[in-house]
Amino acid sequence: MDMRVTPRQKMKLVMVGNGMAGVRALEELLKLAPDLYDITVLGAEPHPNYNRILLSPVLAGEQTLDEIVLNDWAWYQDNGITLHAGFKVTQVDRVHRTVNATNAQGETVQAGYDRLILATGSDPFMLPLPGKDLPGVLAYRDIADTQAMIDAAAQYPHAVVIGGGLLGLEAANGLMKRGMQVTVVHVGEWLMERQLDKVAGQMLQASLEARGMQFRMGAQTSALLAGDSGRVAKVEFRDGSPVSADLVVMAVGIRPNTQLAESMGLHVNRGIVVTDTLQTVTDARIWAVGECAAHRGIAYGLVAPLFEQGKVLANHLAEFGIARYLGSQTSTKLKVTGIDLFSAGEFMGGDGTDEIVMSDPAGGVYKRLVLKDDKLVGACLYGDTVDGSWYFKLLREGRSVADIRDKLMFGESNIGDVGHQGQSKAAAMADSDEVCGCNGVTKGTICKTIKDKGLFTLDEVRKHTKASASCGSCTGLVEQILMFTAGGDYSATPKMKPVCACTPHGHQAVRDAIKEHKLLTTGSVFRFLEWRTPNGCASCRPAINYYLISTWPKEAQDDPQSRFINERSHANIQKDGTYSVIPRMWGGETTADELRRIADVVDKYQIPTVKVTGGQRIDLLGVKKEDLVGVWKDIGMPCGHAYAKALRTVKTCVGSEWCRMGTQDSTQMGKDLEKAMWRMYAPHKVKFAVSGCPRNCAEAGIKDVGVIGVDSGWEMYIGGNGGIKTEVAEFFVKLKTAEEVLEHTGAFMQLYREEGWYLERTVHYLHRVGMEHIKKKVLEDEANRKALWGRLQHALDGEPDPWFEFDKAHVDTRQFEPVTTA
Amino acid sequence: MSNWKQICRVEDIPVLGARRVARDQGLDVAVFRNDADEVFALLDRCPHKGGPLSQGIVFGQQVACPLHNWTVGLCDGMAQAPDEGCTPRFAVKVAAGVVHLDADELAGHATELTRPIAGPASRKTACS
Numbered sequence: 009m010d011m012r013v014t015p016r017q018k019m020k021l022v023m024v025g026n027g028m029a030g031v032r033a034l035e036e037l038l039k040l041a042p043d044l045y046d047i048t049v050l051g052a053e054p055h056p057n058y059n060r061i062l063l064s065p066v067l068a069g070e071q072t073l074d075e076i077v078l079n080d081w082a083w084y085q086d087n088g089i090t091l092h093a094g095f096k097v098t099q100v101d102r103v104h105r106t107v108n109a110t111n112a113q114g115e116t117v118q119a120g121y122d123r124l125i126l127a128t129g130s131d132p133f134m135l136p137l138p139g140k141d142l143p144g145v146l147a148y149r150d151i152a153d154t155q156a157m158i159d160a161a162a163q164y165p166h167a168v169v170i171g172g173g174l175l176g177l178e179a180a181n182g183l184m185k186r187g188m189q190v191t192v193v194h195v196g197e198w199l200m201e202r203q204l205d206k207v208a209g210q211m212l213q214a215s216l217e218a219r220g221m222q223f224r225m226g227a228q229t230s231a232l233l234a235g236d237s238g239r240v241a242k243v244e245f246r247d248g249s250p251v252s253a254d255l256v257v258m259a260v261g262i263r264p265n266t267q268l269a270e271s272m273g274l275h276v277n278r279g280i281v282v283t284d285t286l287q288t289v290t291d292a293r294i295w296a297v298g299e300c301a302a303h304r305g306i307a308y309g310l311v312a313p314l315f316e317q318g319k320v321l322a323n324h325l326a327e328f329g330i331a332r333y334l335g336s337q338t339s340t341k342l343k344v345t346g347i348d349l350f351s352a353g354e355f356m357g358g359d360g361t362d363e364i365v366m367s368d369p370a371g372g373v374y375k376r377l378v379l380k381d382d383k384l385v386g387a388c389l390y391g392d393t394v395d396g397s398w399y400f401k402l403l404r405e406g407r408s409v410a411d412i413r414d415k416l417m418f419g420e421s422n423i424g425d426v427g428h429q430g431q432s433k434a435a436a437m438a439d440s441d442e443v444c445g446c447n448g449v450t451k452g453t454i455c456k457t458i459k460d461k462g463l464f465t466l467d468e469v470r471k472h473t474k475a476s477a478s479c480g481s482c483t484g485l486v487e488q489i490l491m492f493t494a495g496g497d498y499s500a501t502p503k504m505k506p507v508c509a510c511t512p513h514g515h516q517a518v519r520d521a522i523k524e525h526k527l528l529t530t531g532s533v534f535r536f537l538e539w540r541t542p543n544g545c546a547s548c549r550p551a552i553n554y555y556l557i558s559t560w561p562k563e564a565q566d567d568p569q570s571r572f573i574n575e576r577s578h579a580n581i582q583k584d585g586t587y588s589v590i591p592r593m594w595g596g597e598t599t600a601d602e603l604r605r606i607a608d609v610v611d612k613y614q615i616p617t618v619k620v621t622g623g624q625r626i627d628l629l630g631v632k633k634e635d636l637v638g639v640w641k642d643i644g645m646p647c648g649h650a651y652a653k654a655l656r657t658v659k660t661c662v663g664s665e666w667c668r669m670g671t672q673d674s675t676q677m678g679k680d681l682e683k684a685m686w687r688m689y690a691p692h693k694v695k696f697a698v699s700g701c702p703r704n705c706a707e708a709g710i711k712d713v714g715v716i717g718v719d720s721g722w723e724m725y726i727g728g729n730g731g732i733k734t735e736v737a738e739f740f741v742k743l744k745t746a747e748e749v750l751e752h753t754g755a756f757m758q759l760y761r762e763e764g765w766y767l768e769r770t771v772h773y774l775h776r777v778g779m780e781h782i783k784k785k786v787l788e789d790e791a792n793r794k795a796l797w798g799r800l801q802h803a804l805d806g807e808p809d810p811w812f813e814f815d816k817a818h819v820d821t822r823q824f825e826p827v828t829t830a
Numbered sequence: 831m832s833n834w835k836q837i838c839r840v841e842d843i844p845v846l847g848a849r850r851v852a853r854d855q856g857l858d859v860a861v862f863r864n865d866a867d868e869v870f871a872l873l874d875r876c877p878h879k880g881g882p883l884s885q886g887i888v889f890g891q892q893v894a895c896p897l898h899n900w901t902v903g904l905c906d907g908m909a910q911a912p913d914e915g916c917t918p919r920f921a922v923k924v925a926a927g928v929v930h931l932d933a934d935e936l937a938g939h940a941t942e943l944t945r946p947i948a949g950p951a952s953r954k955t956a957c958s
Contacts, residue, residue, distance in 0.1 A: 543889050585882040826849070827861070829837060
């Protein structure tokens with residue numbers, strides 16, 4: 009008997025439409041399930057998939073058609089996709105599951121499907137005017153339109169663009185650049201009224217007029233009249249004199265192309281109605297994606313949301329069955345070289361909103377920020393848009409901006425949240441300037457990669473260039489570059505950022521689920537939240553492990569295999585695979601005995617480097633993994649946790665014990681804090697410092713908790729950071745006694761442990777939840793403070809020292825010995 | 831013809847973890863075990879900057895390098911796109927719960943590859 013398993017017959021997947029959204033969905037699908045389908049694509053245009061957004065630069069002569077192709081012919085071939093380019097689908101038979109199409113030469117093809125994607129995009133809306141079918145009257149939608157406009161510009165002098173929206177102005181600008189005299193006819197009071205408020209719209213108009221563009225505002229077109237040649241020659245209005253026109257471009261809007269869907273009997277309502285999985289509500293074999301689809305009543309017209317849809321669709325076609333599309337926030341940026349405008353969200357304001365406006369019409373700068381409940385809900389920028397990406401990020405994250413409200417208008421650079429070397433404005437950088445200092449990536453490389461690979465998201469840029477993929481401090485710059493290079497269509501990360509690619513859930517949702525449903529193991533979290541991967545990845549496992557042990561101390565069991573190597577081997581891995589060992593020196597004090605033991609260990613294990621750290625401790629570098637256990641034992645000092653997301657050092661100055669300036673015993677305070685809170689795991693590393701007087705020799709202003717002694721007691725500061733980006737700690741409270749300092753520090757730490765997201769430093773946690781929240785929980789509510797401090801003490805009670813209590817600390821000692829095969 | 835050599839029992843490797851197998855010549859071989867009890871063997875060296883893959887986090891059929899988080903496939907040793915690179919594979923056989931590697935490969939496969947040098951030694955190299 010033949011027992012060979014025959015490969016399952018591949019399913020047939022047919023896609024109607026060959027545009028950006030649909031092809032992106034196929035790309036995502038091929039990544040997930042390369043062999044599941046035989047794929048056939050039918051596209052009405054005789055081109056492979058190109059970047060429709062870049063038609064405007066092509067029209068303006070800034071790019072060529074070849075440059076905007078996203079997937080060339082070879083891509084289809086390499087991926088085994090049958091492409092019928094130039095074939096318009098005429099009929100779909102849902103009973104027999106066949107698609108019929110015809111090309112311009114009258115040739116026909118038929119394709120059968122098991123599953124069908126409708127990605128028919130949208131059609132330009134043509135005003136039902138007399139003369140709309142005359143030669144020389146065009147829409148602005150595809151390569152053919154663009155080419156016709158380029159050809160007309162070469163022959164004729166006068167153009168009229170009907171519609172002063174995004175597309176119309178880009179068309180007008182392109183035609184003007186090609187030498188035509190252009191009049192824009194707009195029915196509204198100001199330009200781009202769906203994206204701009206009145207002031208910005210009028211500034212835009214003034215700027216375009218200065219370039220030679222003419223406008224007929226509030227004008228209603230009544231007819232298009234032909235000249236002697238039969239070609240359009242004039243545009244007539246309800247009132248006012250007519251305008252000469254050898255070319256009329258209608259750019260009054262697009263509508264979802266649903267003709268085919270309607271003929272198939274699919275439910276259509278402002279688009280092909282789809283669910284959160286992009287499946288049509290009528291036929292389970294049929295999905296719709298892109299501009300033709302109506303999701304929760306909205307048909308999106310920008311590329312970013314459509315790519316998000318593509319991802320979700322691919323997930324379902326790959327039979328993973330878990331992704332959902334929940335709608336998108338969109339932003340707009342006009343692609344007219346030399347004119348900077350940006351808008352996003354509810355930029356017009358409304359009930360319950362506040363506005364911050366900066367208006368300098370003479371200087372050509374106007375900014376309007378709309379806030380609601382201390383959150384940014386809308387932005388409209390003209391003239392200076394470098395902070396557009398930052399505002400858009402604040403808007404999507406929905407984080408409280410109360411703490412930066414007074415500086416919000418002045419942009420990201422003003423609050424210091426930018427890259428290295430004081431660079432804050434990507435636009436001002438030269439191509440050769442380095443953007444990412446960790447990975448040595450220049451602006452030019454990023455721009456080129458974005459264009460060449462057709463990148464639209466920060467994650468994609470990170471993957472392909474490594475820019476901002478390491479320390480992340482240049483993220484703001486990279487986002488700016490992305491926005492400028494890909495235009496307003498760059499895809500912002502969704503409002504809620506998933507933990508990683510294994511799940512659609514964000515950190516908060518995971519924390520909440522663990523708490524509410526008392527999940528105690530990584531496995532139960534994966535099952536409960538329907539993780540996409542069987543055992544997560546190197547991003548989510550450490551996060552979940554931390555959430556489990558911080559939420560359920562003494563109940564959830566620590567899983568060393570879900571920790572990074574440093575926390576598994578309790579030492580810090582170095583570039584050659586050896587480790588560094590930093591023993592704990594309480595408050596930075598040591599003794600002759602300890603120093604002698606350290607010296608002996610250095611000799612015995614031939615440790616190549618001994619270094620004094622910035623945290624007042626001693627670092628032994630280059631210890632072989634096999635020697636770690638012996639080194640710990642011989643030094644005989646507690647673990648310094650210098651490798652862990654945990655309390656690291658407590659830096660102190662000498663204080664009143666010796667110092668002639670000292671007002672408080674800072675060394676003792678530091679030791680007390682360290683002894684109370686060492687072994688404390690946290691979302692990220694935690695550093696304290698205690699100074700004995702306001703001269704602050706322990707540099708308490710850049711620590712997670714900084715305590716400064718003054719004559720009458722102690723000042724406590726929180727959220728400082730001396731690392732990637734220096735952040736000065738904010739004043740938290742003034743206290744009288746050392747006991748109060750312990751209690752307040754412990755309570756703040758426990759709040760951070762319970763609410764912080766993994767890898768979120770205190771400063772970022774503080775920015776996210778706001779100082780008010782922390783004050784409310786720790787300062788104003790005494791009972792809650794005591795409860796927090798109590799929970800921390802309970803969690804730390806009996807916690808093992810991982811250098812000595814291997815069993816209790818779940819240290820797998822097998823790791824220290826290689827397997828020998830002698 | 832494979833010349834199988836017993837290495838250890840499958841249980842000797844932590845689930846979603848790895849062990850290092852020392853060799854007379856060349857870097858260690860990392861043997862990995864995933865949660866489906868599949869066992870894989872790669873040279874213990876990331877194609878990126880030579881990090882010891884045995885110390886990484888194992889998930890699915892992949893390992894994340896402990897140095898810079900490159901993801902390397904356990905089956906083929908290939909770095910996940912868009913990263914590029916490949917680490918040498920070693921043949922593995924599991925029979926009756928015992929992990930075997932090929933003795934000839936242990937003795938001679940990819941013995942020329944080294945780890946980056948760190949510390950004072952690296953300064954000397956830089957100056958010479």
